[in-house]
Amino acid sequence: MADEQSGWKAYALKFLEAAPDGVVILDREGRIAFINTQLLTLFGYVREELIGQPVELLIPERFRGRHLVHRADYADQPRVRPMGVCLELSGLRKDGSEFPVEISLSPVDTEDGMLIMSVIRDVTDSKRKETEIRWLNRELEQRVVEQTAELAAEKRLFLDYLDVAGVLIVALNVDQTVVLINKRGCEVLGWREEEIIGKNWFETFLPGRIRDEVKGVFDQLISGYAEFVEYDRNPILTKHGDERMIAWHNAAVRDEQGRIRATISSGEDITEKLLLEEQIRQSEKLAVVGQLTAGLAHEIGTPLNVISGRAEHMLRKMAADDPLRVNLQSILGQIERITKIVNQLLNFTRSRPPVLRPVPFAPLIREVLSLVDHQFRDGRIAVELDCSDDLPVIVADPDQLQQVLLNLVVNAVQAMPEGGRLTIRAGRTVARRDREDQLGDHYLKIEITDTGIGIAEEHLPKVFDPFFTTKDVGKGTGLGLAVSNSIAHKHGGFMLVKSRVGEGATFSAYLPLSPDWSKPSGAGMTAGGPRRG
Numbered sequence: 001m002a003d004e005q006s007g008w009k010a011y012a013l014k015f016l017e018a019a020p021d022g023v024v025i026l027d028r029e030g031r032i033a034f035i036n037t038q039l040l041t042l043f044g045y046v047r048e049e050l051i052g053q054p055v056e057l058l059i060p061e062r063f064r065g066r067h068l069v070h071r072a073d074y075a076d077q078p079r080v081r082p083m084g085v086c087l088e089l090s091g092l093r094k095d096g097s098e099f100p101v102e103i104s105l106s107p108v109d110t111e112d113g114m115l116i117m118s119v120i121r122d123v124t125d126s127k128r129k130e131t132e133i134r135w136l137n138r139e140l141e142q143r144v145v146e147q148t149a150e151l152a153a154e155k156r157l158f159l160d161y162l163d164v165a166g167v168l169i170v171a172l173n174v175d176q177t178v179v180l181i182n183k184r185g186c187e188v189l190g191w192r193e194e195e196i197i198g199k200n201w202f203e204t205f206l207p208g209r210i211r212d213e214v215k216g217v218f219d220q221l222i223s224g225y226a227e228f229v230e231y232d233r234n235p236i237l238t239k240h241g242d243e244r245m246i247a248w249h250n251a252a253v254r255d256e257q258g259r260i261r262a263t264i265s266s267g268e269d270i271t272e273k274l275l276l277e278e279q280i281r282q283s284e285k286l287a288v289v290g291q292l293t294a295g296l297a298h299e300i301g302t303p304l305n306v307i308s309g310r311a312e313h314m315l316r317k318m319a320a321d322d323p324l325r326v327n328l329q330s331i332l333g334q335i336e337r338i339t340k341i342v343n344q345l346l347n348f349t350r351s352r353p354p355v356l357r358p359v360p361f362a363p364l365i366r367e368v369l370s371l372v373d374h375q376f377r378d379g380r381i382a383v384e385l386d387c388s389d390d391l392p393v394i395v396a397d398p399d400q401l402q403q404v405l406l407n408l409v410v411n412a413v414q415a416m417p418e419g420g421r422l423t424i425r426a427g428r429t430v431a432r433r434d435r436e437d438q439l440g441d442h443y444l445k446i447e448i449t450d451t452g453i454g455i456a457e458e459h460l461p462k463v464f465d466p467f468f469t470t471k472d473v474g475k476g477t478g479l480g481l482a483v484s485n486s487i488a489h490k491h492g493g494f495m496l497v498k499s500r501v502g503e504g505a506t507f508s509a510y511l512p513l514s515p516d517w518s519k520p521s522g523a524g525m526t527a528g529g530p531r532r533g
Contacts, residue, residue, distance in 0.1 A: 022120040030054050030071055042122055044094040060098055063089045071105060100127045168246060168267040174222055176200050179262060188269055190239030205236050207243060221252045221263045245271045300342060308335045354397030354490050361426060362389045364398060368405045380419030387426045392513050394444055400487045407480040408448045408507050415452030415505060423449040442513045449506040455499040463497055
């Protein structure tokens with residue numbers, strides 16, 4: 001039995017000698033009872049220098065107390081202490097140099113009683129690698145911080161580029177929500193950026209009548225069917241409910257894997273451009289109409305004069321009770337109507353500039369009202385005039401201005417066939433349609449309101465168009481409002497209309513108080529509104 005134990009002991013010692021780490025066996029007092037060759041190599045001692053010495057000899061003085069407490073715990077209660085727990089300390093070589101070590105303590109039962117085995121591992125390489133890893137991590141973190149800062153700077157620069165662009169830039173997510181919009185886009189829409197981001201573009205900013213059509217373009221891009229789409233134009237809705245016409249260029253945005261993640265669109269606001277083109281077309285039409293009218297007036301005038309002269313001669317020769325007198329009087333009435341229409345056409349198409357001079361407005365409007373006083377009485381129309389005598393003097397052509405006022409008043413009278421109230425107000429005003437359209441406070445606003453039949457909403461944009469009328473045949477030519485609007489524009493002003501069916505209508509003429517007619521009168525409006533210069 002003794003020989004067997006001796007064999008096992010020899011085997012165990014050989015095993016400890018072959019261990020890759022330093023191994024030391026301590027007695028209960030902490031003295032070294034066994035050391036393997038690897039430990040001697042680590043610490044630079046010979047075996048005789050360490051056997052019987054306290055193990056703390058191998059530990060720097062500043063760590064000895066900590067190791068002593070740890071070892072004493074194993075000596076006092078070895079069975080309740082976990083085996084193999086590593087203690088990170090420093091080893092102290094014979095030459096006084098230090099190196100990082102991990103020390104594991106384990107209880108060992110022997111024939112001589114309870115001993116403590118300590119495994120000491122040199123972790124210099126692992127510590128160096130940890131240090132290198134920490135350094136690399138710090139370097140990586142620094143690079144990440146620097147790259148993040150660079151990306152943030154590039155993002156700010158990119159957004160600055162978008163903001164100085166003269167076009168709208170809008171990016172939409174695959175769910176149709178806005179993920180990016182530049183400053184110009186916010187200006188056109190009239191909303192702040194935070195009010196736009198996250199909104200469904202089609203449901204919020206497009207008129208209902210075109211949503212499905214424009215969504216079809218978006219679907220083509222998102223599906224990858226088309227990489228770029230130049231969708232000619234479509235209107236968008238502003239915060240104030242107005243529509244602005246935008247010409248778009250659209251493209252799909254892909255990620256690094258080639259998957260489509262969004263669309264980006266650049267758009268040019270062409271509202272004023274289209275309005276100018278329409279004005280040019282209208283001017284060209286009017287030029288042609290003017291030429292035709294001049295020729296028509298010449299060709300019709302002579303035979304009309306002959307017919308009118310003969311009819312008047314026959315009327316004078318007839319007896320007062322002749323039944324044919326009614327027919328001749330009807331002929332003369334129709335000739336007068338044709339002559340009036342031709343004269344209105346000539347006045348509308350002639351490009352005669354206004355002859356400007358100072359005009360007191362209050363006396364002029366009173367004179368106009370006196371001219372149609374009989375129509376007020378016959379039509380049972382009450383007139384209310386709110387016009388101060390101390391209004392600023394305007395510089396205008398009095399004859400043309402009188403024609404405008406007369407047209408508006410007669411138009412109001414005809415809109416009240418069952419009688420009603422006509423209200424005329426005049427005063428200085430600040431003419432402004434929205435934030436981008438400030439026209440200043442140098443306008444005289446003339447407002448003529450009736451309580452008549454009103455104008456249908458769909459007809460409002462056309463009331464200033466030549467020959468447009470809702471009156472019965474023979475009741476109007478459709479030129480009066482067109483002529484009035486033309487005169488207002490020649491004076492540097494403009495006209496507006498608002499109305500509801502059954503509630504009457506209000507026509508407003510804005511005439512500038514400034515005598516400088518070379519400046520444009522302001523920004524574009526619908527119908528007879530001001531145009532951009």
